[in-house]
Amino acid sequence: MELLDKLKWRYAAKAMNGKKVAEDKIARILEAARLSPTSSGLQPFEVFVIKNQEIKEKIRPVAWNQSVITDCSHLLVFAAWDTYTADRINYMFDLTNDIRGFKNEGWENYRQMLLKLYPQKDAEENFNHAAKQAYIAFANAITAAAYEGVDATPLEGFEPDAVDKILGLREKGLRSAVLLPIGYREEDKDWLVNLKKVRKPMEDLVTVIE
Secondary structure (H helix, E strand, O other): OHHHHHHHHOOOOOOEOOOOOOHHHHHHHHHHHHOOOOHHHOOOEEEEEEOOHHHHHHHHHHOOOOOHHHHOOEEEEEEEEOOOOHHHHHHHHHHHHHHHOOOOHHHHHHHHHHHHHOOOOOHHHHHHHHHHHHHHHHHHHHHHHHHOOOEEOOEOOOOHHHHHHHHOOHHHOEEEEEEEEEEOEOHHHOOOOOOOOOOOOHHHHOOOOO
16 A cells, blocks of 8 residues: 555655755666566666766756756666577576576577577667566566655656767667656746546556456
8 A cells, every 4th residue: 555655745846946865865766777678588778877067957958948957866777689690688687696506498499499599680670679577677667766755757858869878778788768857846936736637547547358
């Protein structure tokens, strides 16, 4: 019930007050993102935590001039792999073997299947798949922020190519997928703060098939 109460409390803050979020809270939000499930456990994304105000100022004009970009405490940029490569796939499989301390024949066969599947696909198709995985972590970060009593504003309104250039993402084999300003709401400047949360009724959203 506590988690549901937190989710009822949260909303997409349209104005933030610049107050800094404690680093231990940020660490737990990032850990929630890190623990997120992803297809085949590949975690095909990285998260950039922007605290530098000058970089925020550069991003704001290419993010529909939204004030939360510069007024947030930390700006999280979820950047997905631009494609799947053998090296990237092998890294995660090798990491799994190292952490678990053994090799499994079925797991190794699965590795070979992915190596034959993903690197041969179109890079744009692979990026779109990777971006979906980044969104899972993105959603968990939003939930974790709510649990910490911290505001988080999901942002798709930005120019990905411009953000990629500012952060040098393409050189790292990454492309920006979604932004998440983290901070505290500025209630006096936020037109959304006192409006009721609107969601579909459960019966319009969920169909139970028995």
